[in-house]
Amino acid sequence: xxxxxxxNRLALGLATVAVALASCMNNDYDLSDIDSTVGINxxxxxxxxxxxxxxxxxxLDLDENSQIKKMDNGEYAxxxxxxxxSNTIQVPSFTAAAxxxxxxxxxxxxxxxxxxxxxxxxxxxxxxxxLAAYDISNKSTEINVQADNVSExxxxxxxxxxxxxxxxxxLLFDGLQGIAKEIKxxxxxxxxxxxxxxxxxxxxxxxxTGKINIGNVSTTTHRxxxxxxxxxxxxxxxxxxxxxVFSLSSACHVASGSINIYESDVLPAYRDNNxxxxxxxxxxxxxQNVHYVCAPTMTxxxxxxxxxxxxxxxxxxxxxxxxxxxxxxxxxxxxxDIRMANPQLYLEASNPLYGYGxxxxxxxxxxxHTAGKSSSYTLDNPEGVVIDKADNKYCLSPYKxxxxxxGTIESNGEKITADFTNAMQQGFTQLSNVLSGExxxxxxxxDVVDPRIPQQKxxxxxxxxxxxxxxxxxxxxxxxxxxxxxxxxxxxxxxxWNDEDLDALTIKKINVLADCSTDLPxxxxxxxxxxxxxxxxxxxxxxxxxVGTIDKTITKDMSEPIVIAIEGNIRHLDGIVIEARLDxxxxxxxxxxxxxxxxxxxxVKVSGTYEKEL
Numbered sequence: 001x002x003x004x005x006x007x008n009r010l011a012l013g014l015a016t017v018a019v020a021l022a023s024c025m026n027n028d029y030d031l032s033d034i035d036s037t038v039g040i041n042x043x044x045x046x047x048x049x050x051x052x053x054x055x056x057x058x059x060l061d062l063d064e065n066s067q068i069k070k071m072d073n074g075e076y077a078x079x080x081x082x083x084x085x086s087n088t089i090q091v092p093s094f095t096a097a098a099x100x101x102x103x104x105x106x107x108x109x110x111x112x113x114x115x116x117x118x119x120x121x122x123x124x125x126x127x128x129x130x131l132a133a134y135d136i137s138n139k140s141t142e143i144n145v146q147a148d149n150v151s152e153x154x155x156x157x158x159x160x161x162x163x164x165x166x167x168x169x170x171l172l173f174d175g176l177q178g179i180a181k182e183i184k185x186x187x188x189x190x191x192x193x194x195x196x197x198x199x200x201x202x203x204x205x206x207x208x209t210g211k212i213n214i215g216n217v218s219t220t221t222h223r224x225x226x227x228x229x230x231x232x233x234x235x236x237x238x239x240x241x242x243x244x245v246f247s248l249s250s251a252c253h254v255a256s257g258s259i260n261i262y263e264s265d266v267l268p269a270y271r272d273n274n275x276x277x278x279x280x281x282x283x284x285x286x287x288q289n290v291h292y293v294c295a296p297t298m299t300x301x302x303x304x305x306x307x308x309x310x311x312x313x314x315x316x317x318x319x320x321x322x323x324x325x326x327x328x329x330x331x332x333x334x335x336x337d338i339r340m341a342n343p344q345l346y347l348e349a350s351n352p353l354y355g356y357g358x359x360x361x362x363x364x365x366x367x368x369h370t371a372g373k374s375s376s377y378t379l380d381n382p383e384g385v386v387i388d389k390a391d392n393k394y395c396l397s398p399y400k401x402x403x404x405x406x407g408t409i410e411s412n413g414e415k416i417t418a419d420f421t422n423a424m425q426q427g428f429t430q431l432s433n434v435l436s437g438e439x440x441x442x443x444x445x446x447d448v449v450d451p452r453i454p455q456q457k458x459x460x461x462x463x464x465x466x467x468x469x470x471x472x473x474x475x476x477x478x479x480x481x482x483x484x485x486x487x488x489x490x491x492x493x494x495x496x497w498n499d500e501d502l503d504a505l506t507i508k509k510i511n512v513l514a515d516c517s518t519d520l521p522x523x524x525x526x527x528x529x530x531x532x533x534x535x536x537x538x539x540x541x542x543x544x545x546x547v548g549t550i551d552k553t554i555t556k557d558m559s560e561p562i563v564i565a566i567e568g569n570i571r572h573l574d575g576i577v578i579e580a581r582l583d584x585x586x587x588x589x590x591x592x593x594x595x596x597x598x599x600x601x602x603x604v605k606v607s608g609t610y611e612k613e614l
Contacts, residue, residue: 040609040610040611041607041608041609041610042505042606042607042608042609042610043607046603046604046605068480070593071479073403074592074593074594075479075480075591075592076479076480076591076592076593077477077478077479077480078324078343078435078476078477078478078480079407079475079476079477079478080322080475080476081407081409081410081418081473081474081475081476082319082320082409082410082411082473082474083409083411083412083416083471083472083473083474084317084318084319084448084471084472084473084474085316085317085469085470085471086314086315086316086317086451086469086470086471087314087315087316087469088466088467088468088469089312089314089352089353089466089467089468089469089470090464090465090466090467091151091153091154091310091312091461091463091464092151092463092464093302093303093304093463093464094147094149094150094151094246094303094463095147095149095300095301095302095303096145096146096147096246096248096300096301096303097145097147097300098297098298098299098300098301099143099144099145099298101141101142101143101252101295101296101297101298102141102142103141103293103294103295103296104137104139104140104141104252104253104292104293104294104295105291105292105293106137106139106292107289107290107291107292108134108135108136108137108173108259108289108290108291108292109134109135109288109289110132110133110134110286110287110288110289110290111132111133111134111135113131113132113283113286128262128263128264129262129263130260130261130262130263131261131262131263131266131279131282131286132260132261132286133258133259133260133261134258134259134260134290135257135258136171136185136188136254136256136257136258136259136292137254137292138253138254138255138256139253139294140191140251140252140253141251141252141253141294141296142249142250142251143193143248143249143250143251143252143296143298144247144248144249145246145247145248145249145298145301146245146246146247146248147245147246147247147301147303148244148245148246150241150244150245150246151244151463152244153310153311153312153313154241154244154306154308154309154310155241155308155309155310155311155455156241156308156309157235157239157240157241157246157306157307157308158234158235158306158307158308159232159233159234159235159239159306159307159308160232160233160234160239160301160303160305160306160307161231161232161303161304161305161306161460162230162231162232162233162301162302162303162304163302163304164299164302165229165230165231165298165299165300165301165302166227166228166229166230166298166299167192167193167198167227167228167230167296167297167298167299168225168226168227168228168296168297168298169190169192169212169225169226169228169252169294169295169296170223170224170225170226170293170294170295170296170297171185171223171224171225171226171254171292171293171294172222172223172291172292172293172294172295173222173223173259173290173291173292174222174290174291174292174293175287175289175290175291176222176259176261176287176290177222178267178269178285179261179266179267179270179282179285179286180261180262180265180266180267181220181265181267182218182219182220182265183218183219183222183259183260183261183265184216184217184218184259184260184261184262184265185214185216185217185218185219185224185257185258185259185260186215186216186257186258186259186260187215187216187256187257187258188203188214188215188216188217188224188254188256188257189211189212189213189214189254189255189256189257190211190212190214190226190252190253190254190255190257191209191210191211191251191252191253191254191255192205192210192211192212192228192250192252192296193210193233193237193238193248193250193252194207194208194209194210194236194237194238194250195207195210195233195234195235195236195237195238196210196228196230196231196232196233196234196237197230197231197232197233198228198229198230198231199228199229200212200214200226200227200228200229201225201226201227201228201229202214202217202226203215203226205228207236208236210250211255212226212228214226214257233248233301237250238250241308246303248301252294252296253294254294259290261286263277266282270282270285303463304462304463304464305460305461305462305463306458306460306461306463307457307458307459307460307461308457308458309455309456309457309458310358310453310455310456310458310461311452311453311454311455311456312353312452312453313450313451313452314360314362314451314452314453314470315451316469317448317451317470319446319447319448319474321443321444321445321446322443322444322445322446322476323442323443324440324441324442324443324444325442340431340432340434340435340478340479340480341398341432342397342398342399342401342432342479343397343398343431343432343434343435343476343477343478343479344395344396344397344401344405344431344475344476344477344478345364345366345395345396345397345428345431345446345474345475345476345477346393346394346395346396346404346405346418346420346423346473346474346475346476346477347364347385347393347394347396347472347473347474348391348392348393348394348418348420348472348473348474349362349385349387349391349392349394349470349471349472350390350391350392350468350469350470350471350472351387351388351389351390351391351392351470352467352468352469352470353453353467354388354389354390355390356458356459356461357456357458357459358453358456358458359386359387359388359453359454359456360386360387360388360451360452360453360470361383361384361385361386361387361450361451361452361453361454362384362385362387362448362449362450362451362452363378363379363382363383363384363385363448363449363450364378364379364384364385364396364428364446364447364448364449365377365378365445365446365447365449366378366431366434366444366445366446366447367444367445367447368434368435368436368441368443368444369441369442369443369444369445370439370440370441370442371439371442375433375434375436377428377430377431377433377434378430378449379396379426379427379428380426380427380428380429380430381426381427384449384450385426387470392424392472393420393422393423393424394423394424394425394426395420395423395424395425395426396425396426396427396428396431397425397427397428397431398427398428398429398431398432399425399427400425401425404420404421404422404423405418405420405475405477406418406419406420406421407475409473409475411473416473418473418475420475435478444476446474446476451470479591480591488522488581488582488583489579489580489581489582490579490580490581490582491577491578491579491580492577492578492579492580493531493535493575493576493577493578494575494576494577494578495531495535495574495575495576496574496575497573497574497575498532498533498572498573498574498575501610502573503571503572504610504611505573505606505608505609505610505611506569506570506571506608506609506610506611507530507569507570507571507573507606507607507608508567508568508569508570508607508608508609509565509566509567509606509607509608510528510530510548510565510566510567510570510576510604510605510606510607511563511564511565511566511604511605512528512548512563512564512565512566512576512578512602512603512604513561513562513563513601513602513603513604513605514561514562514564514599514600514601514602514603515559515560515561515562515598515599515600515601516554516558516559516560516561516562516597516598516599516600517558517559517560517596517597517598517600518554518555518556518557518558518595518596518597518598519556519557519595519596520556520582520591520595520596520597521556521589521591521595522556522582522583522591523553523554523555523556523582523583524553524554524555524580524581524582524583524597525550525553525554525580525581525583526550526554526562526564526578526579526580526581527547527548527549527550527564527578527579527581528547528548528550528564528566528576528577528578528579529545529546529547529548529566529576529577529579530546530566530570530573530575530576531573531574531575531576531577532571532572532573532574533572533574535574537577538568538570538571538572538573540568540569541569546566546567546568546570547566548564548565548566548576549564549565550562550563550564551563551564551565554597562599570608573606576604578599580597
């Protein structure tokens with residue numbers, strides 16, 4: 001800042017001396033050959049000055065677009081904010097093509113006819129004579145299913161839920177069509193894939209053993225079709241996932257059962273006119289072997305849900321850099337080093353997978369860019385933040401602030417509330433250094449690093465469906481609450497002193513005396529240097545700027561006189577620059593517009609030689 005000085009008193013003092021000298025000369029003498037230049041020693045010529053009390057508000061001189069704001073609580077803060085949104089979360093579904101299962105074929109051998117005829121078939125209350133029986137083969141066939149298009153987000157499988165999955169078993173018996181109108185299948189049990197959640201078209205299914213218990217059933221077509229509608233398959237079913245390849249391996253066979261011909265089912269060709277059985281003719285007609293086929297089939301396995309282990313990389317989160325392009329000069333000049341005591345990064349994050357009991361996780365990195373140099377800062381906890389609720393709010397800061405941020409931010413042209421009253425504080429010690437340096441950074445990148453769903457167990461996770469993005473708000477809030485390492489430079493120029501008389505004064509010494517008081521939570525040291533009529537610093541004979549030194553350091557709540565001394569050969573003096581360097585903050589008290597530093601009752605005492613042509 002510049003202040004003009006009223007020089008009447010200095011000019012009057014020097015002019016009075018000149019007039020007094022001139023009055024001592026006798027005009028009757030011829031002085032043309034005499035050097036009439038007179039040099040007069042001047043000691044402690046006093047120049048009284050008045051400066052207004054300097055407020056921090058005046059030092060910073062904020063404009064309406066400044067990124068340093070005067071907050072409602074009366075404090076200064078750098079405030080930047082915004083919203084973010086990830087890409088929509090989706091884990092793709094997968095399909096295992098219908099397997100090709102080799103049918104079982106066998107020849108069933110007739111048991112001893114007399115032994116078979118001694119048995120009874122009971123259907124309800126009726127009694128019938130069994131004439132022939134064949135035990136069904138327990139020969140087995142393998143079932144192998146595979147899919148190699150499983151998403152990398154599915155880490156392990158406990159079970160799967162499939163859409164429209166059906167297994168069918170077709171049992172064919174060829175060779176008895178001309179003998180009996182129907183055959184009876186007794187005590188039929190089929191070993192199939194265990195661990196399924198399934199419902200058979202006939203009989204019952206036991207998930208623990210995989211057995212389809214059908215019992216006794218009749219067929220007039222000499223074939224039996226069994227459908228099994230499957231909803232789920234699990235580890236017990238033989239499902240596996242290795243290197244993102246899904247497989248199901250099992251087997252199928254008839255565990256027990258027989259086909260039987262009873263007397264009541266024998267065709268008329270083997271009866272007399274009265275309908276009585278011709279046992280000998282029937283015996284000769286019964287084949288020794290029956291051709292048996294078991295043909296299992298399965299539809300495609302369209303997996304729509306799974307239980308097991310999941311992990312997911314959340315992508316698409318991008319936060320615009322904080323551009324610090326409108327910062328007051330007092331905080332953004334060479335020699336200024338700002339370290340905030342407790343800057344805060346507020347983060348709100350949704351968790352669209354909370355309904356599945358899943359937590360998300362992410363780290364944060366702030367990178368400041370200043371004059372081609374970059375410095376990065378990360379959270380104290382290398383694991384980052386854990387997003388374990390439906391809606392999550394965090395305050396990332398060196399220590400817990402007295403009050404969390406509540407305000408409005410702009411999103412898509414609309415103002416929305418950002419209320420972090422119930423935020424969870426998490427340590428971010430390095431954040432104090434994000435504004436550090438000889439100048440405030442030109443920009444600060446806020447990067448969400450490795451946002452992810454770490455590997456966790458999940459139940460019935462829906463595949464192939466858009467769930468939701470991770471989204472939320474962010475606020476970078478840095479109150480000007482400086483650390484002891486912070487430094488702020490401020491200067492005030494007082495000029496306009498020079499005139500003909502002062503220009504004739506060669507100054508040897510300047511003492512600036514003032515009463516100093518301040519309530520700034522920071523120490524101050526003053527440097528004073530003289531400037532000439534061109535506004536340049538006055539130098540000594542060696543070309544070094546002449547600088548004044550102060551006799552003490554200014555501290556908070558101080559109120560006492562100070563003296564700043566300047567020595568050297570000073571010519572063409574037009575004023576002084578008072579430069580204040582503020583440092584050694586208490587690290588606890590926020591800076592406020594009303595805080596002041598005052599130099600009052602300022603007196604400038606000059607001593608030197610006044611040279612005047614008489």
